[in-house]
Amino acid sequence: MRKPITPMKPRVSQYGVDPKYVKKRMAEYPGMTSVMLKDLFPDTPDVIYPSEKGISAVREAARKALEKVDMSMIKPGDSVNVCASHHGFTLLGGEPYAELLKVVRDVITERTGTENIRLRAGVGLRFRETEEYIKAFGLDKHYKGKAKGVAPVDEGIPIETEIGTLYGIKAIYDADWIVHVHNSDVREVHFHRQVDRAVKPFGMSYARIETRSTYHQNLGPRGANFTARAIFASDFVQSKFAFTAFLEMSPVGVVSVDADNDLYALNDRLTVSGCKYYGKIMTLFGEIDECIVGLDFPCPVPYVFAAGVIYANFAGANVDLFDLDRPLPPYTWYTEAFYGKDGRPLIDNVPPVNPAIKMVVHNYAWGGYPSAFFSEHVPTIVVGREQADLLNRDPQNLDYMKHAVIADDLDTAMKYAYKVSGTDKVIIFDGAVGGVNVSESLAKLLQEKAPQVSEKVDKELLPKWLRQRGIDPETIK
Secondary structure (H helix, E strand, O other), rough: OOOOOOOEEEEEEEEEOOOOHHHHHHOOOOOOOEHHHHHOOOOOOOEEEEOOOHHHHHHHHHHHHHHOOOOOOOOOOOOOEEEEEEEHHHHHHHHHHHHHHHHHHHHHHHHHHHOOOEEEEEEEOOOHHHHOOOHHOOOOHHOOOOOEEEOOOOOOEEEOOOEEEEEEEEOOOOOOOOOOOOOOOOOOHHHOOOOOOOOHHOOOOOOOOHEEEEEHOOOOOOOOOOHHHHHHHHHHHOEEEEEEEEEEEEEEEEEEEEEEEOOHHHHHHHHHHHHHHHHHHHHHHHHOOOEEEEEEEEHHHHHHOOEEEEEHOOOOOOOOOOOOOOOOOOOOOOOOOHEOOOOOOOOOOOOOOOOEEEEEEEEEEEEEOHHHHHHHHOOOEOOOHHHHHHHHHHOOOOOOOEEEEEEEEOOHHHHHHHHHHHHOOEEEOOOOOEEEEEEEHHHHHHHHHHHHHHHHHHHHHHHHHHOOOOOOOHHHH
């Protein structure tokens, strides 16, 4: 068995406990090992980051990708807003995304002569989070003091679309041109279902709360996707849109940088790569029959990572989240209302939260995002009074600890989890790069199941997912 992979380091943030309170990582607990995705799936793509070349590989790939982009519409003296999202900063420590944002600014200046380039970094519900990232990665200095975080409660701007008036954030659009810089990890596939993934930020990171809530409270998954496309397709946004640049992601790292003046063309490419790169590991996770989940990553509960997959998706791994024939997954904000007090779905087409999850050990994860749904549905142990106090002070998680117990330390929590859950299979959502940290028993299960999952995805599932999205599987071979 391999040694565990070094987990992602704790990060200083107002949304998480001080890193000094994180006394021990779950990967350090006895009996933990790791499995590399290349060993599970030999066709896992090669990556440019992490690699021996380090961050310079991202810089080189970004410059090469931007060579094919037309920037002639931007004139000297024009204002340009480079639009970003907080999600990119949670990938691989955030450095690759920050580097892409720096390169985009540099190339725009070199190619167009304008210096009036501003960074506008959107967030979801942690309104000050991108301000932390901007300072941490020196983006405020790189953008000559013209960098700021924007939140969905900031001043809005009406955008007339083919489905009526929707609302963007004014600061996103207060320039002559906008440049959309994002990443392709599938992340919230329980929301967008890998439909218009590249367009989604126009209805989320760049939108006012009234409009972005179509994903959460109004229309729910699938139905909400068209609001982002409607905003992007509007005459107003099209008159300002210059180009887009994306980190192309896989569960093991950055595959490449992609850029285009045509967002829809880039979206089509990322639809394919998302299904190909993430389909096998997500399907494999669905084969886990029972486990203890460890949360140990600097993000809110649903967004902690294992093998490029967030915990919110593992909570729905008992169904195929890529399958568009399934109307609703086990978890989204939209479906929370469909569960009764006993935790069971109130309507027939909402499956239960993944029954393989027997217990959650919350060793290190942030607040700032409504997460009581998870502690209500799965027995949860929070390590340390400091984390419990943080959650009790968080207006979005006032009920989280009502459904959880507190352990003084990780060792106590794990002994309790093993005893009560009856399983020794453990999966740790700690951002381990290139693989996943698990217990030895779960490592053996993943190794046993991987070959048949690989064959099933290649021959059956991937062709179906692509056809559902209007893509002929034969054209990508």
